[in-house]
Amino acid sequence: xxxxxxxxxxxxxxxxxxxxxxxxxxxxxxxxxxxxxxxxxxxxxxxxxxxxxxxxxxxxxxxxxxxxxxxxxxxxxxxxxxxxxxxxxxxxxxxxxxxxxxxxxxxxxxxxxxxxxxxxxxxxxxxxxxxxxxxxxxxxxxxxxxxxxxxxxxxxxxxxxxxxxxxxxxxxxxxxxxxxxxxxxxxxxxxxxxxxxxxxxxxxxxxxxxxxxxxxxxxxxxxxxxxxxxxxxxxxxxxxxxxxxxxxxxxxxxxxxxxxxxxxxxxxxxxxxxxxxxxxxxxxxxxxxx
Amino acid sequence: xxxxxxxxxxxxxxxxxxxxxxxxxxxxxxxxxxxxxxxxxxxxxxxxxxxxxxxxxxxxxxxxxxxxxxxxxxxxxxxxxxxxxxxxxxxxxxxxxxxxxxxxxxxxxxxxxxxxxxxxxxxxxxxxxxxxxxxxxxxxxxxxxxxxxxxxxxxxxxxxxxxxxxxxxxxxxxxxxxxxxxxxxxxxx
Ligand code: SF4
Ligand code: SF4
Numbered sequence: 359x360x361x362x363x364x365x366x367x368x369x370x371x372x373x374x375x376x377x378x379x380x381x382x383x384x385x386x387x388x389x390x391x392x393x394x395x396x397x398x399x400x401x402x403x404x405x406x407x408x409x410x411x412x413x414x415x416x417x418x419x420x421x422x423x424x425x426x427x428x429x430x431x432x433x434x435x436x437x438x439x440x441x442x443x444x445x446x447x448x449x450x451x452x453x454x455x456x457x458x459x460x461x462x463x464x465x466x467x468x469x470x471x472x473x474x475x476x477x478x479x480x481x482x483x484x485x486x487x488x489x490x491x492x493x494x495x496x497x498x499x500x501x502x503x504x505x506x507x508x509x510x511x512x513x514x515x516x517x518x519x520x521x522x523x524x525x526x527x528x529x530x531x532x533x534x535x536x537x538x539x540x541x542x543x544x545x546x547x548x549x550x551x552x553x554x555x556x557x558x559x560x561x562x563x564x565x566x567x568x569x570x571x572x573x574x575x576x577x578x579x580x581x582x583x584x585x586x587x588x589x590x591x592x593x594x595x596x597x598x599x600x601x602x603x604x605x606x607x608x609x610x611x612x613x614x615x616x617x618x619x620x621x622x623x624x625x626x627x628x629x630x631x632x633x634x635x636x637x638x639x640x641x642x643x644x645x646x647x648x
Numbered sequence: 649x650x651x652x653x654x655x656x657x658x659x660x661x662x663x664x665x666x667x668x669x670x671x672x673x674x675x676x677x678x679x680x681x682x683x684x685x686x687x688x689x690x691x692x693x694x695x696x697x698x699x700x701x702x703x704x705x706x707x708x709x710x711x712x713x714x715x716x717x718x719x720x721x722x723x724x725x726x727x728x729x730x731x732x733x734x735x736x737x738x739x740x741x742x743x744x745x746x747x748x749x750x751x752x753x754x755x756x757x758x759x760x761x762x763x764x765x766x767x768x769x770x771x772x773x774x775x776x777x778x779x780x781x782x783x784x785x786x787x788x789x790x791x792x793x794x795x796x797x798x799x800x801x802x803x804x805x806x807x808x809x810x811x812x813x814x815x816x817x818x819x820x821x822x823x824x825x826x827x828x829x830x831x832x833x834x835x836x837x
Contacts, residue, residue, distance in 0.1 A: 467829035517722035
């Protein structure tokens with residue numbers, strides 16, 4: 359058993375990406391990974407908040423880090439945005455002592471202090487690096503032979519360079535698809551942007567980007583996409599019908615969290631991994647393979 | 649005592665922001681601009697914005713629309729040959745523009761960010777349904793109307809919770825105390 363502190367983030371815990379949280383926990387159980395949720399965590403501080411009030415946002419991030427430091431374990435999050443926020447916070451706190459002093463001064467008002475020792479990692483990193491492809495392969499009960507999956511990384515799991523995979527030509531998710539017995543498709547735009555939260559304020563800008571991604575995946579023969587971020591899944595899945603309307607296309611590409619695809623291959627119950635939460639249904643595609 | 653010129657003060661202000669000091673190393677190679685998926689929407693490209701900031705054009709930089717079209721995709725940041733963290737600079741410009749009350753009015757993004765921050769700070773957690781309703785009402789009620797099909801679709805698939813996740817009362821109090829204190833400390837620098 360491997361132990362981590364788990365930070366689900368707002369979107370996966372009570373928001374639109376609950377299926378990510380469920381499936382992350384379900385496949386972790388199968389792989390002997392203990393994800394103990396950080397108690398009483400708050401929003402990570404988020405990109406939008408950082409653009410309104412930088413110091414406040416850093417303090418929100420650091421409260422979580424300070425709570426996690428008490429447990430002394432590495433913290434893992436399935437959300438690419440939370441992942442970047444925490445890593446950036448750690449980098450700046452540890453690189454700029456006066457800044458750390460300031461944030462700790464604010465934290466002291468809540469009887470907290472942060473030394474700067476919590477390593478924060480993405481769930482994809484944990485599962486592919488710590489657990490590994492062979493262990494994943496050994497749990498596969500329903501190999502997805504023939505299923506063509508476009509591995510979509512998006513931006514923040516690989517950029518900026520906090521991590522475990524190439525920032526422009528990542529491979530980890532491709533290899534994961536292989537270890538599940540499925541086939542990763544060529545996907546030139548696999549690490550390009552989905553539009554992020556601008557889908558709310560500048561919908562046309564985002565639809566344009568989503569359209570390019572769907573086109574890239576589908577022209578390479580993908581039958582579905584997998585993602586590693588709540589926002590990416592939301593944009594590609596929920597806004598697919600709007601893309602079709604705007605660009606007169608007829609995409610019908612299911613978009614799963616990578617943990618959901620793992621769950622399918624592990625033979626887990628549909629409800630345990632939230633397959634019904636997908637707007638574009640996956641059932642038709644799966645019927646051909648499982 | 650020597651008086652600082654305006655340009656010196658803006659560049660110093662940026663250099664004091666964690667991650668901001670790299671701006672002095674820019675060689676205007678344009679890699680950031682060439683990498684940016686939204687450069688065509690910006691009134692000043694990422695490289696231009698950096699040149700302007702270095703020239704001390706504080707008002708022009710902070711009232712630009714450029715940073716509000718930044719997607720935080722970090723392509724510029726990983727490609728910059730001088731190790732400049734432009735994405736972070738974009739966030740810093742946004743935050744300074746908000747503080748000065750000069751943020752660009754032609755996009756709904758500043759309003760969206762503000763509504764988001766409002767909820768995140770008040771509740772400590774992001775209630776997506778409440779936040780979106782609030783934002784659409786603030787920005788343009790007509791757009792709220794257009795969002796109804798999406799909301800219904802989400803609801804039908806169990807993805808729209810009306811109820812928000814709450815911290816414990818102690819957690820809420822603690823977070824509030826921290827944020828109140830932070831407010832008195834005058835920004836990151
Ligand atoms: S890529 Fe870096 S060095 Fe080149 S123009 Fe942009 S900020 Fe300057
Ligand atoms: S992070 Fe922002 S400025 Fe940089 S390339 Fe992406 S959208 Fe453009």
